[in-house]
Amino acid sequence: MLVRRPTLAAAGSWGMPRWIAAVYVAMAAGLVAYLVSLIVRLGGTSAAIDGWLVAGFEVTAAALCLTRAITSPRTRKLALLLGAALLAWGLGDCVLTAEQMVSANVTTPSFADPLYLCFYPLLYTVLLMLIKQDGGRVLPGSWLDGAVAGFGVAALFATFLFGSIENSLGDTPAQLATNLAYPVGDLILLGLAVGGSAVLSGSTTLTWRVLAVACAINAVGDTFNLINATQASAVGLILDGVAWPTSILLISMSVWAQPRSKPVINRVQTTGFVLPGLGALLGLIVLFTGTLRHVGMAALALATATLVVAAVRFALSLRGMSSLTQERHRLSLTDELTGVGNRRMLSHVFDNFFSELAEPEATPRRLAFLFLDLDKFKEVNDSFGHSAGDALLRQLGPRLRSALRNEDVVVRLGGDELGIVLFNTDVQSATQIAERMLMSLGLPFIVEGVGVTISASVGVAMAPADAYESEELLRCADVAMYRAKLARTGVAIYQAELDDEGNRLRLAEELRTAVEERSLSLNFQPQVDLQTGSVIAAEALLRWVHPRLGTVPPLHFLPLAEELGLMMPLTVLVMDMAFEQCAAWHAAGNHVGVSVNVSASNLLDDRFLDNVRSALDKYQLTPSACILEITETTIIEDFQACKRVIEQLRSMGIAVSIDDFGAGFTSLAYLGSLAVSEVKLDRSFITGLAAEGRERDRELVRATIDRGHALGLRVVAEGIEDHGSLDMLASMGCDVAQGYYMGRPAPAVEVTRMLGAAQALAS
Numbered sequence: 001m002l003v004r005r006p007t008l009a010a011a012g013s014w015g016m017p018r019w020i021a022a023v024y025v026a027m028a029a030g031l032v033a034y035l036v037s038l039i040v041r042l043g044g045t046s047a048a049i050d051g052w053l054v055a056g057f058e059v060t061a062a063a064l065c066l067t068r069a070i071t072s073p074r075t076r077k078l079a080l081l082l083g084a085a086l087l088a089w090g091l092g093d094c095v096l097t098a099e100q101m102v103s104a105n106v107t108t109p110s111f112a113d114p115l116y117l118c119f120y121p122l123l124y125t126v127l128l129m130l131i132k133q134d135g136g137r138v139l140p141g142s143w144l145d146g147a148v149a150g151f152g153v154a155a156l157f158a159t160f161l162f163g164s165i166e167n168s169l170g171d172t173p174a175q176l177a178t179n180l181a182y183p184v185g186d187l188i189l190l191g192l193a194v195g196g197s198a199v200l201s202g203s204t205t206l207t208w209r210v211l212a213v214a215c216a217i218n219a220v221g222d223t224f225n226l227i228n229a230t231q232a233s234a235v236g237l238i239l240d241g242v243a244w245p246t247s248i249l250l251i252s253m254s255v256w257a258q259p260r261s262k263p264v265i266n267r268v269q270t271t272g273f274v275l276p277g278l279g280a281l282l283g284l285i286v287l288f289t290g291t292l293r294h295v296g297m298a299a300l301a302l303a304t305a306t307l308v309v310a311a312v313r314f315a316l317s318l319r320g321m322s323s324l325t326q327e328r329h330r331l332s333l334t335d336e337l338t339g340v341g342n343r344r345m346l347s348h349v350f351d352n353f354f355s356e357l358a359e360p361e362a363t364p365r366r367l368a369f370l371f372l373d374l375d376k377f378k379e380v381n382d383s384f385g386h387s388a389g390d391a392l393l394r395q396l397g398p399r400l401r402s403a404l405r406n407e408d409v410v411v412r413l414g415g416d417e418l419g420i421v422l423f424n425t426d427v428q429s430a431t432q433i434a435e436r437m438l439m440s441l442g443l444p445f446i447v448e449g450v451g452v453t454i455s456a457s458v459g460v461a462m463a464p465a466d467a468y469e470s471e472e473l474l475r476c477a478d479v480a481m482y483r484a485k486l487a488r489t490g491v492a493i494y495q496a497e498l499d500d501e502g503n504r505l506r507l508a509e510e511l512r513t514a515v516e517e518r519s520l521s522l523n524f525q526p527q528v529d530l531q532t533g534s535v536i537a538a539e540a541l542l543r544w545v546h547p548r549l550g551t552v553p554p555l556h557f558l559p560l561a562e563e564l565g566l567m568m569p570l571t572v573l574v575m576d577m578a579f580e581q582c583a584a585w586h587a588a589g590n591h592v593g594v595s596v597n598v599s600a601s602n603l604l605d606d607r608f609l610d611n612v613r614s615a616l617d618k619y620q621l622t623p624s625a626c627i628l629e630i631t632e633t634t635i636i637e638d639f640q641a642c643k644r645v646i647e648q649l650r651s652m653g654i655a656v657s658i659d660d661f662g663a664g665f666t667s668l669a670y671l672g673s674l675a676v677s678e679v680k681l682d683r684s685f686i687t688g689l690a691a692e693g694r695e696r697d698r699e700l701v702r703a704t705i706d707r708g709h710a711l712g713l714r715v716v717a718e719g720i721e722d723h724g725s726l727d728m729l730a731s732m733g734c735d736v737a738q739g740y741y742m743g744r745p746a747p748a749v750e751v752t753r754m755l756g757a758a759q760a761l762a763s
């Protein structure tokens with residue numbers, strides 16, 4: 001059973017049981033009584049009261065300390081050391097009283113002196129221990145503050161202490177050493193207490209404060225003891241008599257103060273000005289006094305030391321202040337995580353550039369701003385955890401720097417977005433630098449021991465060509481980056497015709513008209529069976545030949561079509577053209593299939609299945625002649641809804657392929673629960689697969705092929721651009737190949753010619 005003992009733990013300061021508190025109250029009352037007796041007896045001494053009673057008081061104080069050592073493991077060391085110090089003092093008093101009873105004239109050193117002198121090192125140890133423990137993260141300058149305060153106060157006391165003993169230090173070396181040991185011991189104690197208080201400043205604990213006061217009272221007592229030896233006064237005798245027991249009572253009580261729990265945040269500690277200021281002032285006063293009257297060497301030396309340390313501290317403060325200002329400035333412009341510049345730094349750079357540009361006689365200057373965004377960084381975070389994401393971001397700065405010149409500026413705009421400022425450069429070299437940066441990012445990053453490959457998209461905008469102010473320049477580079485991301489081209493240069501909001505509206509209208517007028521066309525890219533070497537299908541890829549802009553790539557206008565709600569009519573048009581072509585090939589004896597890309601909005605549209613069915617019916621195509629490609633990322637966005645539609649498509653006999661597989665970090669096992677027939681490996685894994693340094697990609701591709709087969713899926717590799725990669729994929733067991741190496745996307749007539757040539761070869 002847990003027994004709650006009554007304790008006195010008011011406001012988290014004292015943690016003593018009630019009976020201990022009662023003993024202390026009794027001792028304090030005894031101390032007052034002793035003070036009264038000192039006043040009444042004035043000058044008279046009694047072995048019973050001043051000897052045994054006081055010694056008993058001290059031994060009791062020591063016993064209470066040792067009780068704390070037994071009951072509280074947290075403060076055990078402190079309580080043991082202080083208990084030992086008090087016990088040594090108390091025993092010293094017992095020995096001295098006994099000696100005085102034997103002989104009226106006890107010679108120095110007496111048997112009590114070694115016991116008394118044990119008190120000092122034990123107390124020093126406690127004070128140093130507390131400074132170390134409570135000091136937290138003390139700045140180097142704080143130790144100097146402590147030294148100024150400690151030396152200053154010690155100088156003042158040395159003036160009184162040594163002034164009175166200089167002429168009575170004793171005849172023998174033992175007497176000299178003993179007589180010197182006490183004032184020196186007191187000086188160090190006082191210096192440590194005051195210096196330590198300055199170092200700890202605002203974070204002193206109750207234990208420390210009580211101990212510091214006890215040390216000060218002890219020093220006062222010792223001073224009067226020495227003064228009394230040469231010129232005794234009533235006040236001196238009373239203070240001398242009462243100071244020691246008071247100090248001992250306080251030391252004993254100090255161990256019962258509640259230890260402070262560890263702070264949640266380890267703050268950097270700075271010292272206050274009061275104690276160091278007081279120390280420096282005392283040093284000055286002692287030195288000044290030394291010019292008017294005799295002041296001991298020790299006091300003068302301590303006062304000089306006070307002022308020397310104060311001067312050093314002042315010089316360091318000045319230097320620290322200037323480097324702190326510089327460091328503050330640097331930090332205010334640095335991104336904490338990556339170490340590259342932050343948005344504020346970018347504002348500085350842009351403000352300087354644009355304000356200079358606005359000056360009437362400014363020399364013409366140019367600047368390129370590159371907006372870089374990592375592709376699929378969210379997936380890295382989700383798959384490996386945020387700390388891995390942070391570790392990757394930290395490696396970005398050095399990577400990018402390796403592709404840049406010294407004067408170029410790299411900043412983190414937030415998340416996985418970075419900005420790069422290139423001075424005095426043109427679009428061509430900015431694009432080259434952007435490509436160099438992307439190449440440097442292409443090598444794997446080691447994150448928590450695993451190699452992670454990432455890619456990025458960069459938008460390039462020029463000032464003043466594209467923008468006359470920073471916000472606008474950022475926006476231009478941002479929209480270009482967005483286009484690069486959609487088109488997966490890596491780098492895109494800002495083009496007002498494509499990116500400008502006004503032009504976009506115009507383009508949207510033109511797209512709507514193009515869909516209505518069916519003035520879009522298809523290219524077909526052959527897909528080759530890797531076992532037989534024959535073309536078994538072709539992927540239909542949409543093309544928009546714009547009267548003003550030339551060929552606009554699908555990934556540039558498809559988002560626009562989504563925004564305008566044009567995706568359904570667009571896909572109906574593509575299916576119509578693709579199925580018509582497929583039926584024509586079939587009629588000519590080429591039994592190739594056709595792949596059509598469909599978007600998420602298509603799949604989730606209620607009319608979709610009917611539209612597919614009627615397009616097939618229109619050209620009397622069997623469902624098995626058509627494959628619908630859905631990108632992996634589309635499926636992940638609304639998995640359950642996609643799963644239902646895919647099942648319905650299968651029941652209609654239409655095969656579904658997972659396009660761009662691998663770009664979304666989803667596991668094949670997860671997608672295996674879908675009723676799909678084919679998986680198309682993303683071209684970022686395939687292009688250049690046979691090249692050096694692609695071992696990880698090769699492993700991944702091999703594993704995906706194996707796992708795909710295990711799930712009964714056909715595996716297609718797209719983006720094959722060289723013979724080596726084709727060979728490698730064939731040896732890995734990949735089923736179908738698609739890529740520039742076998743044939744670029746081309747108008748139907750060219751593919752028909754290709755099929756005809758193959759047919760002729762076969763017959």
Ligand code: C2E
Nearest residue numbers: 541542553554555574597598599719720721739740741745
């Ligand atoms: P996708 O379905 O992954 O199509 C393959 C893309 O890779 C095509 O780009 C093709 O030209 C390109 N490609 C093929 N072989 C290689 C190669 O060896 N190396 C390289 N570097 N690239 C190769 P394209 O035609 O620009 O189409 C891009 C994307 O636009 C397509 O990616 C598809 O997601 C989408 N798309 C195209 N047509 C349609 C469409 O009719 N409807 C829908 N919804 N999306 C379409």
Ligand code: MG
Nearest residue numbers: 539597629659
């Ligand atoms: Mg595709």
Ligand code: MG
Nearest residue numbers: 659660680718
């Ligand atoms: Mg693809």
